[in-house]
Amino acid sequence: MRSCTKGILEPAAGLAALLLFWQAGAMALDRPILPGPVTVLPLFFQHLWGDLGLHFMASAGRVILAILIAVCTAAPLGLVLGQSPHINRFFSPVITILYPVPKIVFLPVIYVLMGITDFSKIFLISLILFFQILVVVRDEAAGLTPELIASVRSLGAGRRALFRFVYLPATLPAILTALRVSVGTAVAVLFIAEQALTQWGLGYYIVVETYQVLRYPEMYTGILAMGLLGSLLYGLIRIIERKFAPHLFIKDTG
Template sequence: MKASRSGILDPLLGLITLLLFWQLAALAMGKPILPGPATVLPLFFQNLFGDLGLHFLASAARVILAIVMAVCTAAPLGLILGQAPRINALFSPVITILYPVPKIVFLPVIYVLMGISDISKIFLISLILFFQILVVVRDEAASLTPELIASVRSLGAGRRALFRFVYLPATLPAILTALRVSVGTAVAVLFIAEQALTQWGLGYYIVVETYQILLYPEMYTGILAMGLMGSLLYGLIRIIERKLAPHLFIKDME
């Protein structure tokens, strides 16, 4: 019960502290470039049911589609590489080279090859998540001992049973952890990708519709919406973790 109350109170206290420092900084600066939360928050809730909400939905749709695309491609490939040492030896040097490279540098190449569209933006975000998921799933799958798999096979388990009772339970926590860790990076890349050559999205709203025409209070509502989207995605992944991998949730709480 204490842990539950702490889990609720800690974010609330953190939010109150952040708003307090924000208001004090706004009063100390005394310039339009930094309006306080007393100005921004009412405008945020008002605009969230207008154009800001539509920009929010456009950005959220891109991120969610990118997550689905990355999981559906990286997880099966990671399982294959983890359980097939010869194939892993072939692809491992390429993964080692590409994994640490900031994927945002591929944005011009993706635009040239795929055109400037929602598909190219979604692909860029999924590319970031892809390598995060691929590496952790591969490592988790490789850690499964042949004896464990052989023992399950000896009980008459086929490929479906192996996937359901061995591979999926072993790799699902790794997938969720990778998503939770990389969701912030994905949102940051989305912000960069949406700054130009589009009409909908929080990146476009923050840079083009507000910052460039000096609408500073509205600009901060967009920043709040971007933060809200990242927090909601993070929270959603945590909820899924709690349902499907409760031991990870309990470990983090401890």
Template sequence: MSRRNLLLAGLALLLFWQGIAMIIRQPILPPPSRVGVVLWEEITRGALGVHFLASLWRVVASTLLAILTAAPAGLVLGQSKRLNALFSPLIYLLYPIPKVVFVPVVLLFLGIGDLSKITVIFLILFFQILVLVRDQAMGLRPELVLSVRSLGAGRLALFRFVYLPASLPAVLTALRQSIGTAVAVLYVAELFATQKGLGYYIYLNGSALFNYPAMYAGVVAMSLLGLGLYFLVDGLEKRWCRWQIVS
């Protein structure tokens, strides 16, 4: 998608927001111009930047942890029929469950710190990456592996030239599909017993302080967090998986 189309879509959303705000004329829906001013003030002189960095850290940490654990596990399951048959029923049962239901349980066991919030997002990303990488590895042609082995390649060379290129598209696709859900669950997780994070910032200004422009500034910041991560993954796919795009 071109940058021009993205800018036009963003402009259309702002105009729609402005029109609805002019029709309603209520404090609960300030115009985007007012929210933009508050957003800039909160970033430069307020605490919004601190909350943004706290949320960004939780998402990045959980994403890296999910990649480092789920991608190798998916490759192993995809290449081993015995292990896949053993673990598939468990994955089949756990994968469809909305991971947001585990928020209270995780908070009870891990407390109210960053670890519990990172764990909840990790659970979402883990199963998405695991399933897609496993399916990708199962579709890997055996003759491709045999041909590389016939050239004297060891495990490291197989990982570098066969398994890693084969799994990268699945990992990036899983991340793209999970970003929206992960940010939504982050908002829910940050409502519980915390004083840092965009979820806490939005709830505080909207439900406690009734500072609606600041609340919408937090919503915009969380939206930008999700969009930024989505475009980052999209850019990495274009950079690292050029062979797939060309084909």
């Protein structure tokens, strides 16, 4: 109970401090470019049930679909590379070259090859998550000892049983950690990809529908919605971690 109360109070205190600093900054600057939360928050809750909510759903749909694509493609490939040294040696140089490259630079290439569609934006986000998941799953799978796999096989386990009782439990924490670390980057890339050549999404709402026409209070509602999207995704991943990988959390001993 104590740890639960502490877990609720600490974020609430941080949010309250942020709002106070924001309001103080708005009062000190006293310019339309920085309206305070007293002005923005009522608009946020009002517009969230209107056009802002539709833009939010469009962005959320793109990110969630990109996560599903990345997990379903990178995790199996990471398992193969981790358990097949010969295949890993073949692909490792390519991964080493592409992994540190900011994937946003491929946006024009993706637009040329796939067209300016929702799928091209989803593909870009999934590409970022793909390499994050691929590398950590490969390393986790490579760390599984042959003795462990042999002992499970000696009990008559086939490929499906190995996946369920060995590979999945061993790599799921790595997948969730990679998602949690890269979710902020994914939302940032989504913002860039949605700034133009689309009519729905928080990036379009912030840049085209509000900033370019000097609707500054509405612009901040879009920023809050983008922050809410990232926070919800991060929180969802943490909930899944608590459910399926509780050893990732340090217990409160106070």
